[in-house]
Amino acid sequence: MEKMGLWVGLVLLGGASTAFAQGNPSAGKEKAQVCGACHGEDGNSSAPIFPKIAGQHASYLAKQLHDFKTQRRPEPTMSALSEPLTDADIEDLAAYYSRQKIRIEKGPSNSAGEALYRTGNPATGVPACTGCHNPGGNGNPLAVFPQVNGQYAAYIEKTLRDFKSGARGNDANGMMRAIAGKMSEEEIRAVADYLSTLE
Ligand code: HEC
Ligand code: HEC
Structure with a gap:
């Protein structure tokens, strides 16, 4: 019985450190x-x-x-x-x-932004965003990949520029700094525009 108590305790501890x-x-x-x-x-x-x-x-x-x-x-x-x-x-x-519901921006989709989001830019080494943020933009809560669809384009642009310059550097293993560092100003604007209206 004592052994079982220890086992349950370890499971709970493990849970607390990995999940929130x-x-x-x-x-x-x-x-x-x-x-x-x-x-x-x-x-x-x-x-x-x-x-x-x-x-x-x-x-x-x-x-x-x-x-x-x-x-x-x-x-x-x-x-x-x-x-x-x-x-x-x-x-x-x-x-x-x-638990609240995001209000997606209304507007035409941005096809250059969509292409970058879905396939990246092989010429410059920008990976497809879908790999981590999902085709729908809803990310992955367990991997702590944020939801990015429906967000204001102005904020997405700012935060991508911050990753690019290193002003924002809280991404694990520098994942987003490496990616944003390869993005052009045009690509940043296009993908931000695309994501803001992605339902
Ligand atoms: C290898 C996985 C990975 C890929 C690929 C990836 N991201 Fe991210 N992204 C992350 C992680 C992890 C974070 C959260 C960093 C943190 O903890 O603050 C993030 C954060 C972001 C944020 C900030 C969201 C917010 O609310 O502040 C934006 C915007 C973003 N990514 C856009 C993109 C775009 C656009 C692409 C494709 C060009 C892309 N990401 C590709 C992993 C990835
Ligand atoms: C005076 C305005 C203001 C108030 C009040 C405020 N915030 Fe913020 N918040 C901001 C700004 C500006 C940013 C974007 C920072 C940046 O550009 O990196 C932000 C960013 C955030 C983010 C990061 C979002 C993302 O996608 O990465 C979270 C989470 C957040 N705020 C939560 C809160 C919470 C919770 C409170 C209340 C305790 C709060 N904020 C109060 C202005 C505010």
């Missing part, structure tokens, strides 16, 4: 009041400089809040706002926003 703790979405809604000014009450931000966070994976949201807080992703506004958040606050906020 379950946050409480209603507690998260309360804690999100300060966030709404920029990100909108339901995570659909009112201006394109503020990323939409509605429907984003809880694992990715929690990682970003920890990264802002610890300056792994230094950004004056978000680092200051994340500083007082406890681990439980972060899990609750992530649980709340991940």
